[in-house]
Amino acid sequence: MRLPGRIAAAIAVLAEVEARRRPVAEALKAWGLANRFAGAGDRAAIGNLVYDALRRRSSHAWAMGGETPRGLVLSVVVREWGETPQALAGLFSGDAHAPAALTEEEVARLEAADPLAGAPEHVRADMPEWVAPALREAWGETWVAEAQALAGRPPLDLRVNTLKAGRDKVLKELRRFAPLEGPVAPDGIRIPAGTRDSRTPNVLVEEGYRKGWFEVQDQGSQAVAELAGARAGEQVLDLCAGAGGKALAMAAAMRNKGQIFAHDSDRVRLAPIYDRLRRAGVRNVQVRAPAPGALDDLVGRMDRVVIDAPCTGSGTWRRRPDAKWKLTAEQVAARVAEQKAILEDGARYVKPGGVLVYITCSVLPEENGLQAAGFLAAHPEFSIVPGHSLWHGRFSGSPARARFSPEGGVALTPHTTGTDGFYLFAAARSG
Template sequence: MRLGGRLSAAIEILADIEARRRPVADALKDWGLSHRFAGSKDRAAIGNLVYDALRRKRSYGARMEEETPRALVSAAALETLVSGPQALYAALEGDRFAPELPGAEALSRFLDDDAHQAPAAVKADIPDWLAPHFEAAFGEDWVAEAAALSDRPPLDLRVNTLKSDRETVLAALKPFSPEPCALSPVGVRIAPIEGDGRHPNVQVEAGFQKGWFEIQDEGSQLAALLSGAMPGGQVLDFCAGAGGKTLALSGAMENSGQIHAHDADRQRLAPIYDRLKRAGVRNAQVHDPRDDLSSLEGAMDIVLIDAPCTGTGTWRRRPDAKWRLSEAALAKRTAEQDAVLAAASAFVKPGGTLVYVTCSVLGVENADRVEAFLDRNAGGFLPIDMAARWAEILPDVSPAYRAVPIAGVAAGGLMLSPRISGTDGFFIAALQAAS
């Protein structure tokens, strides 16, 4: 496909997402199934345009003075693929599949306007109602923090130390120019996509099939490491989902002790079995949602809660989610977080640790939930200083890097974000149960 066909396809997909309020991944998949002539490079380039348009929907719309799919896709093309309106017109000349573009004046205005006069929420590329939440979470830097959630993300991998090491994985993936992650000692990073490129499908690589590595954002890797899981311990991964943190915990525990992987949703839990087998994990026991966990009450050294949340910290990867999020959905999530904290805390042994993690950057889901839990359990749990824990568990991370994520401490917890730490947005807090 030429550029014109790719632009038309992206416009069609955005219109479908807008009309049916459906996830972008579903819309892209359906388009690909109904347009099988499109090759993998075409699908990747179209996906880039769609994702870029959604990431910066508000600022692109303000600069184009319209928020139509045509305007947004044209803006994304100007920002990432061509050097200006004339280059765009030249690339589309003679292409019978090319869409009708906004006029030259509109395209030139887009390039001349960086939306610096726009309202703060527009510059931040978030809905208006979320602006107070971001300001409360990040203070005067909130616009820059929110805007960083609109950048293209890297592809992060976690080395499975049960089967391999970072040098081996770096060598195996050399064609893709991987680099060690800056913070995680078991992380490998492939840089964000440029232009109409695409990330490699690392899951077809021999190293992945052999269980040498897993796809996992560096922030999620840090959350598992900072839980404090040690060889020989007893750990309950209370909201295990597909098992990403269970796998990371097993590596930290050197396949010893016991990890109990539980989730209330059987469908979310289903992929964990194959992942555990491929990774060579022997110290994890998966619990069906119907299983009786009463024998684990008061017996766990660590209970990790990867809590259900709005996912605001993952907007670089799921930009459509920010336009579907509502105040009602946020209120539902905070109620679920309170409930899961109450339920999971029963499994922590005296002196043990309750670890609360979200992939959200909103204070109402993070520090507020921890503080509410502490208020309801006065004297039962005390917050752990995550700055000190960082220095203890990750002593080899340079002081310059160490100071960056710790700047996000709140209620004893740690805030990570694309701008603060170069990771997805995460909140990590640990509470020690009274002895």
């Protein structure tokens, strides 16, 4: 497919998403199945157009004078992919698969020197207007720049599994992808985000992945797993383990010594952990599937309880931009209530002298600092472990600089640390 056909396909996919409220990944898959002539490069390019349009939906819509799939994609092609209206006019001419010819108004808007003239802050930030006050509270005067970074393309991050390999070995294995050392976590590798129609490497088919040398995991997720501080010989409860990404990272940090109990209330989320543990050579993780009384024997016995709490996922909006525009205040409130209940439950398992670690992949203060402050106020037996001490103790040599919130938490963002958005606070129980 040539560029005009790819543009037309991206417009059609966005129209399908809008009309049927269909998840983007599902709509793209359906398009590919219905158009089997399209190769992998075509599908990647169309997906890039769609996701680029959604990441900066507000600003592209403002620039084009309306939020239509056609306007969004045309704006992406010119403002992010570097085409010109004149070049598009030539490409569209005589191409049976091209969209309709550009109108005079579209050309004028695409050529505007300042396409965001007069745009309010939430449009420049590419955020829903109702979310803006919370982000302003979280980030202060730099909130627009922070939000803009959260609207960019994400890199592909990997974590070297030090139980089986070293970083140099994996870098050599993946050298054809031009990998770099990660900016924060010591065992991280980064393949930078591409531009235009570039394809993200499918590292899951690599021999090193099949041998368990590395996992796909954002640098932010790696960093908070490191900050959780699990040590060899400890008894650790991973209360919301999901597919096991942080349990695997902690097992490697513990050198397979001690015990991690991996639990999740959802069997479906937990299911992938078994194969991942085997592939990674992890021997110190005991999976506790959801069942009545599954964790009763652990009450008051854990050196460390790690809660990777269910959240809005706002810190991962670079990867799932459609979720940014679907989020509602009611959904935030439901997550906050769920997090509060999980914190209350998790505190029961911490032994005197032990540590409770709370993690989200969110940038919203309701889920982060406010949640932490509320827990600490209700539990005087817990005292904060200062976030700056945790960070400088683990990442003193990193060029990245995390944010430290008033209650003592650590916040990571694309703008400050080059990672997805994450939050962590740790609290020690008095002995």
